Amino acid sequence: MVRITEVQYDQVEKACTELFRAGETVSFAKVYSAIGNRGGQQVVSDMIRRWRQETAATITAKRENTALPEELVAASDNLVEAVWKLALARAEESYQRKLGDLAMNEAEWQVRLEAADEKVAAVERENLLLNGELKEAKATLQAREHSLVELETRLREQQAALAARDHQITALREDLARAMTTLESERTRHDEVLQAVRHQHDESMRQERERHGAELTQVHSQAEADRRHFMQQTDDLRQAHKLQAEPLREQLEGQKVAAESYRKQAYTARDEAARWQGRAEVAQEELAAVKKILAKVQRHREKHVASPTAPPRARGDAP
Template structure:
């Protein structure tokens, strides 16, 4: 096996070995630097610091450095100060001594402070002991009250137990009742099953009856459909006959309508003649009405004059009597003219009716 401290190189004459480039001084310097920096000296950190070197060589140099460091420590020397000048070493030792004295004074002050704190804590502990005694007495009193409560609760517990016994007996009775109810329920279920079986039998019977009835109804419907088909044919034949009769009647009605239209034309001519006569009669009636209006105006005038005469109370009785007689005569004449006009109107209506009746009674040509 090749030595890891050597590197094989290829030469013209063959292989030759070369010593490792890692020396003890390099490893020692790296260890001192790490220790001065306050870091732990390990192989990985040394290898990282150097950047090269085999494990065996670096480990051997580290072991040698540790042995030298331990030897110097036993001799009272600090390896960090070996390379320092003598004046600097003395200055460093004086600083370390001053720091040691300051540390001792600080430790003494801390001890005194701790003693004072201990005295205060002792006083506090005494106070706590007194408080604890008081609390113990209170706890004893509370314990006595708790014992009394426990006795009372024990009595209540006994009463509760008795109540529980009574309740257990009640529960046993209820369980017996429950068993009886279960038995009754079982009997009811059996009865229900029997009723259901009977009901199913009835349903089957009703289904059979329904099927028979359905078949019967289907037969009746089929017969009814056949009968309806025959009646439909009969109705169609009757409809054809009615259509023929209707056509004949329409022809007859058309002939009658033509005759009626001819008769209506004649009637219209006669009505036109009657209308001429009526217009003449109406003119006469209007003349009579005009005369009646004039007479009414005269009557109103005479009544106004009579009122005037009555109001003024002048004139003689003879003149008033004459005027009254004249008024009576005019009223009679008015009534006669009115009767005459009524008779003329009635005569005109009779003549018109006679002509219409005569035209209606005349046979058609």
């Protein structure tokens, strides 16, 4: 691939020729500035080298071409000598100018060095002051380090106290957990006891009600049977009364006695029913007492929940 550059050889050749005719040194910087700062450094340098080779070949053409007359060779040598002297003069002038610039720069740098020496002296004075302040700061730092050591000692003591307090809190929490476990087991035991008492009471009440109902049913059945029997006997007596009044009267008296006996049995059955009613009321009172015990246990449990730091109650204590 052919690389296309931004500068052509004829432009570089023209710039080099103009510099050479003006007595300037044909350098890369001057040529590069003359062509507008275009092209790469290597490309421009190669073109300048090519111009120098071609110029040297043109000047030394006499030694290669013997057909040139002596006058032209002498004229060309004189021209080269003149150009060379002019270039030397321009180079000397440029050298002297650069020497003047260097002298001015040296004076300027001398002034800068003197100013730097003054700054160094000022910095040294500041260093002395800073050293004094540094000593004071070191003394203050030592005092603060001593205070820091004391604070660290106090901190370790406080950390040890906090660790002991944490251990105590942990122990209290474990005691509280054990107390809560004991309270929960006691509550469970009380609930089981109360449940058993309630179940036993309900079973007793059910059995009493069944027995009382069976007895009442039996009494009613007996009373109904007696009533039917009494009615049958009354009918029989009425029929017999027609046949024989006196025996009927006697039998009536006997029936009255039997009726009185039946009435006494009815009264006895009523008293028995009242007795079972009393038992039922006693059972109701016992149930109310059990409910009071439950309420008391509930209040006792709420009291333990509200004050967890209270000591756990022994298993044999009353609720």
